[in-house]
Amino acid sequence: MSHHRSRQFSVRLKELLPILAVALTVGAIAALSVLAPRLGDSTQASADASPSPSAEPLEASPSAEPEPLPKFKTFKAPPAIDKIPKKPKIDPCAVPRNLTVMTFNIKGGKVSPGELGGIADVIRSAGADVVLLQEIDQNRRRSGNVDQPAIIASHLGMQSVFGANAYITDRGGYGTAILSRFPIEGYDNTHLPNSGGKEQRGVLRANIIVEGQRLVVFNTHLDHTSDSLRQAQIGAVMAKVNAYDGAKLLGGDLNAGHGSGVLGTALATLSDAGASLGASHDGGGRVDYLLPNSWLAAGDGNVSPTRLSDHHAVTVDFSMRGAADC
Known part of the structure; x- marks a missing residue:
């Protein structure tokens, strides 16, 4: 239940x-x-009873003083540049470049280091700006193991470049040099044809900047024993010379006289700046030349015998134009 x-x-x-x-x-x-x-x-009554944090401003402390604002220097904006100023145009024909060039065979560099100052004196007295030296040594025992081109250049405040055609030791050689008071921008040395174990010859080239204008200078010293070899050598030299445009000059000891085939080959495109200067060797012959192209007008020239070599220093003043159509 x-x-x-x-x-x-x-x-x-x-x-x-x-x-x-x-x-x-x-x-x-x-x-x-x-x-x-x-x-x-x-809730509303509680909110009304509590004081508002922004209802009454806080009184500043009587000891606090407002810090001064930092002062900043006001700079004025630079004036606006409407156009970039153009460089003034220079008429290359109105300002010819004047320079004096010397060629000097210093007799195999067979001078003591102390006599290098004498060679520098010959150059300085002539007022030469560009100098072509042949038979010059670099670090050879017979000439005091010194850098002859560099020492001569240091006496004159010039630049120098050297072309070795015969390497006598691992440290130096024998050949040609170019000195310049103008900047040298690039150079090279080219060996010329040779035969029968004869002394090696060459042609040294230097680009010289004369007041903004390039002048290509060639310095050579041809064989003194064989006319046929000299002909082959001047052919190689002129092939190199003719490969360059603009102002250029060939100088040096050609071991060839007036009317020779060697000089005729060179004068096919160049001119003889010192044709009226006379003998350049103690033996009475003329073998040292300065041969410019049509960009250079020859002025006064001079042949200076010295006690330092059997060759004389040959100097010519030139005025170089700045364009092909001047």
């Missing part, structure tokens, strides 16, 4: 649970609707 009553109670409880859930939900909603306005009033 009791078991039957318990079962009935469980069934009724299950039926009442949904009703109870609805009743609780409704009660909760009603309670919240009553309490919400009161809670809002309380």
